[in-house]
Amino acid sequence: MRREQDFLDRLRARVVALETAAGEAVSAALRQDVISAQSRLERDVMVAEQSGLLAAFASGEEGLCFGRLVFQDGGDHHIGRIGIRADDDERTPLVVDWRADMARPFYLATGHTPMGLRRRRHITTHRNQVTALHDEILDLEDTERSGYEGSDADAVLLSALDAARTGRMHDIVQTIQADQDRIIRAPHQGVMVVEGGPGTGKTAVALHRAAYLLYAQRELLARRAVLIVGPNAAFLSYIGQVLPSLGETGVLLATPAELYPGVVATGRDTPLAAAVKGGAAMADALAAHLRDLQRLPEQAALVIEHEDGVLLLDRQIAAAARERARAAQLPHNLARPHFAFSVIDQLTAQLVERIGADPYGGPNLLGPDDQAQLGKAVATSPAVHAAIEELWPLLTPEQLVADFLADPTHLPHHEAEAIRRPDPSASVPPQEPDWTPADVALLDEAAELLGDDDSARRAAEEARRQQAIAYAQGVLDLSYGSRTLEFEDKDEEDSEVLAAHDLIDAERLADRQEELDHRSAAERAAADRTWAFGHIIVDEAQELSPMLWRLLMRRCPTRSMTLVGDPAQTSEPGGCGSWDAALTPHVGDRWQRVVLDVNYRTPAEIMDVAARIPQATDPAYTPPRSVRSTGVPPRAEHVADTAALPAAVARVVAEEQRALTGTERRLAVIATPEHHATLLAELPMASAATGSLEVTPDLTQPVVLLTPGQAKGLEFDAVVVVEPDGFGANELYVALTRATQRLAVVHADTLPHALAPALTEPTRTRAAI
Numbered sequence: 063m064r065r066e067q068d069f070l071d072r073l074r075a076r077v078v079a080l081e082t083a084a085g086e087a088v089s090a091a092l093r094q095d096v097i098s099a100q101s102r103l104e105r106d107v108m109v110a111e112q113s114g115l116l117a118a119f120a121s122g123e124e125g126l127c128f129g130r131l132v133f134q135d136g137g138d139h140h141i142g143r144i145g146i147r148a149d150d151d152e153r154t155p156l157v158v159d160w161r162a163d164m165a166r167p168f169y170l171a172t173g174h175t176p177m178g179l180r181r182r183r184h185i186t187t188h189r190n191q192v193t194a195l196h197d198e199i200l201d202l203e204d205t206e207r208s209g210y211e212g213s214d215a216d217a218v219l220l221s222a223l224d225a226a227r228t229g230r231m232h233d234i235v236q237t238i239q240a241d242q243d244r245i246i247r248a249p250h251q252g253v254m255v256v257e258g259g260p261g262t263g264k265t266a267v268a269l270h271r272a273a274y275l276l277y278a279q280r281e282l283l284a285r286r287a288v289l290i291v292g293p294n295a296a297f298l299s300y301i302g303q304v305l306p307s308l309g310e311t312g313v314l315l316a317t318p319a320e321l322y323p324g325v326v327a328t329g330r331d332t333p334l335a336a337a338v339k340g341g342a343a344m345a346d347a348l349a350a351h352l353r354d355l356q357r358l359p360e361q362a363a364l365v366i367e368h369e370d371g372v373l374l375l376d377r378q379i380a381a382a383a384r385e386r387a388r389a390a391q392l393p394h395n396l397a398r399p400h401f402a403f404s405v406i407d408q409l410t411a412q413l414v415e416r417i418g419a420d421p422y423g424g425p426n427l428l429g430p431d432d433q434a435q436l437g438k439a440v441a442t443s444p445a446v447h448a449a450i451e452e453l454w455p456l457l458t459p460e461q462l463v464a465d466f467l468a469d470p471t472h473l474p475h476h477e478a479e480a481i482r483r484p485d486p487s488a489s490v491p492p493q494e495p496d497w498t499p500a501d502v503a504l505l506d507e508a509a510e511l512l513g514d515d516d517s518a519r520r521a522a523e524e525a526r527r528q529q530a531i532a533y534a535q536g537v538l539d540l541s542y543g544s545r546t547l548e549f550e551d552k553d554e555e556d557s558e559v560l561a562a563h564d565l566i567d568a569e570r571l572a573d574r575q576e577e578l579d580h581r582s583a584a585e586r587a588a589a590d591r592t593w594a595f596g597h598i599i600v601d602e603a604q605e606l607s608p609m610l611w612r613l614l615m616r617r618c619p620t621r622s623m624t625l626v627g628d629p630a631q632t633s634e635p636g637g638c639g640s641w642d643a644a645l646t647p648h649v650g651d652r653w654q655r656v657v658l659d660v661n662y663r664t665p666a667e668i669m670d671v672a673a674r675i676p677q678a679t680d681p682a683y684t685p686p687r688s689v690r691s692t693g694v695p696p697r698a699e700h701v702a703d704t705a706a707l708p709a710a711v712a713r714v715v716a717e718e719q720r721a722l723t724g725t726e727r728r729l730a731v732i733a734t735p736e737h738h739a740t741l742l743a744e745l746p747m748a749s750a751a752t753g754s755l756e757v758t759p760d761l762t763q764p765v766v767l768l769t770p771g772q773a774k775g776l777e778f779d780a781v782v783v784v785e786p787d788g789f790g791a792n793e794l795y796v797a798l799t800r801a802t803q804r805l806a807v808v809h810a811d812t813l814p815h816a817l818a819p820a821l822t823e824p825t826r827t828r829a830a831i
């Protein structure tokens with residue numbers, strides 16, 4: 063242990079030096095000009111690596127070194143959360159990154175397949191002190207002993223699983239299990255579905271897979287970034303620390319509601335509306351609605367007053383133009399010039415016919431120049447433009463979706479009624495639409511149907527560039543105003559110190575600043591709807607609607623994806639439910655499914671009760687096998703009426719907190735939203751997201767109040783479920799499987815049918831209320 067401590071001390075000294083160097087390297091790289099795409103890529107890769115190092119160091123000392131591998135051929139390597147090299151000429155590895163091939167036997171070697179190992183050591187540290195060693199001998203001929211053999215290597219795993227929760231997910235690099243390792247290191251191409259019941263480590267595996275891919279495919283992924291989609295903001299803050307602690311920052315974390323840049327989806331849909339909006343039929347309905355907006359004149363013809371006489375835009379002209387525009391097979395806004403040119407040509411022909419007609423029946427009297435002149439006048443006529451706008455309007459995605467929702471066509475009546483809402487731009491004064499999460503996929507679909515009309519974007523870019531030039535001019539003016547005049551009194555103008563204003567004009571300065579786009583690839587991706595990610599990871603993927611699958615597939619043309627989820631936990635009304643239904647339309651049968659079946663979170667006593675929920679509808683449902691048991695069965699408290707519920711919950715919370723050993727423990731109360739106000743009155747210390755100011759509950763607080771939806775993917779030492787009869791079956795399954803130690807159910811209504819027998823005497827304690 064002393065030798066390992068000495069090693070750790072040396073490692074720490076090296077980390078301090080590296081931390082300073084990495085900080086300096088990042089600031090220097092960001093100051094540096096990048097001229098070519100190649101140098102920008104190199105800079106991106108370098109900045110990603112060095113900021114990753116900084117993030118990994120910032121997340122603490124734990125796990126800097128957690129293992130050691132002694133090979134039969136004499137090789138001897140320490141393993142850590144990130145790779146660290148010595149400051150010598152060879153840059154000798156002090157600690158090998160857990161993702162390196164050399165580290166693999168740490169996770170996979172067995173007595174049967176030792177992978178060249180003699181001995182594997184687990185090193186446990188706490189605040190820079192080595193606190194325990196566990197040695198495993200893998201070469202049976204090896205007779206040397208350290209004194210730390212024989213102890214149960216599973217002890218390291220079990221102590222990690224028993225540890226108090228902090229409200230933040232931690233990395234599992236020290237204890238990745240073999241079946242998890244195979245998923246984490248699977249090749250990045252193709253679609254991989256990781257399925258498993260509650261607590262089987264799906265999220266942990268997905269995050270470590272992201273870290274592995276960023277390591278193994280550094281160049282590709284530093285450029286294209288990785289997108290991780292999680293169900294809600296609370297979940298993203300729960301998992302947000304894992305990748306930085308593994309030295310990875312090139313990742314964009316987003317909820318599905320955040321996937322359309324520029325839109326913050328704060329509105330709410332009814333469950334039926336969300337299901338309708340998420341349905342696959344919506345893509346066709348929206349496309350058909352857009353075709354309806356490509357109109358023909360309602361009367362016989364649109365009459366256009368023009369300086370050379372009246373023009374008649376009749377149905378025939380409009381139909382011919384529409385046909386030509388549709389034949390171009392372009393998105394609506396991009397096809398619009400085809401429509402416009404056809405209309406203009408036909409109206410010009412009308413004028414030419416009228417003005418140049420030979421009264422004696424001979425050929426038209428107008429020459430090509432006259433005709434071109436007339437064409438120009440038609441093309442620039444505001445009245446003609448207004449007519450074109452009426453028949454083939456230029457639309458933004460927001461306008462198209464708002465128009466569709468105000469009058470949802472091409473849908474069965476009851477579905478249309480479920481999603482109908484007034485067009486906010488039609489109100490006086492016009493309002494910003496209150497977009498809902500389900501609208502996000504519609505907006506994205508609309509953007510595809512309309513096409514990226516980059517004239518608007520280019521105009522915005524130019525406006526931004528002009529602003530940058532104005533800013534640069536301001537900088538130059540300042541630099542001129544504050545020029546150094548220290549030698550002026552000697553009347554020697556030349557001796558002025560050269561400043562920016564002497565060397566460069568505003569436009570060039572603005573251009574140079576343009577090149578210095580300091581955003582990382584992940585930040586650039588967040589602002590760009592058309593960004594193609596290098597890899598996408600979706601957690602709780604069972605919740606995604608068909609429309610969201612369409613959106614995500616567009617963001618990943620290479621279809622390099624890891625999808626983790628559990629169909630038994632589906633609770634979103636539009637959720638796809640089956641992997642086949644979700645994936646076949648996009649990748650056919652070219653996806654593979656792997657299953658995780660060991661539950662690392664929920665003790666056996668709790669899992670036995672929780673599993674009865676899915677088993678009530680599917681008796682063949684097999685829950686994942688819990689690795690731990692605590693000897694503490696879940697308990698139920700029945701109160702006489704709903705009014706007594708909050709006080710009973712507060713008492714149970716206090717009891718559960720006392721029952722948890724250790725000081726820093728986390729407890730969640732999970733209840734449907736209508737109970738939150740009364741519960742908060744009795745639980746003033748609880749963090750909740752019901753107030754408008756607090757968007758997500760603070761999961762690091764000792765007590766957190768959550769809705770079943772917010773609890774998705776999270777875990778706590780103890781959980782109190784309130785009035786479970788109000789939960790949907792899958793929501794209840796999620797809620798009951800969030801605890802690592804203790805579970806209590808408090809109810810005034812009857813218990814759900816499936817739970818009642820499991821929670822009755824003798825394990826059930828009755829409240830004396």
Ligand SMILES: Nc1ncnc2c1ncn2[C@@H]1O[C@H](COP(=O)(O)OP(=O)(O)OP(=O)(O)O)[C@@H](O)[C@H]1O
Binds near residue numbers: 238239258775776777
């Ligand atoms: N190999 C491991 N070593 C240590 N802890 C692990 C390991 N695998 C999983 N865990 C822990 O088990 C818990 C459950 O993992 P995770 O949240 O990833 O499960 P999940 O399958 O996503 O669950 P759910 O579907 O219920 O949200 C976490 O605390 C995680 O850190």
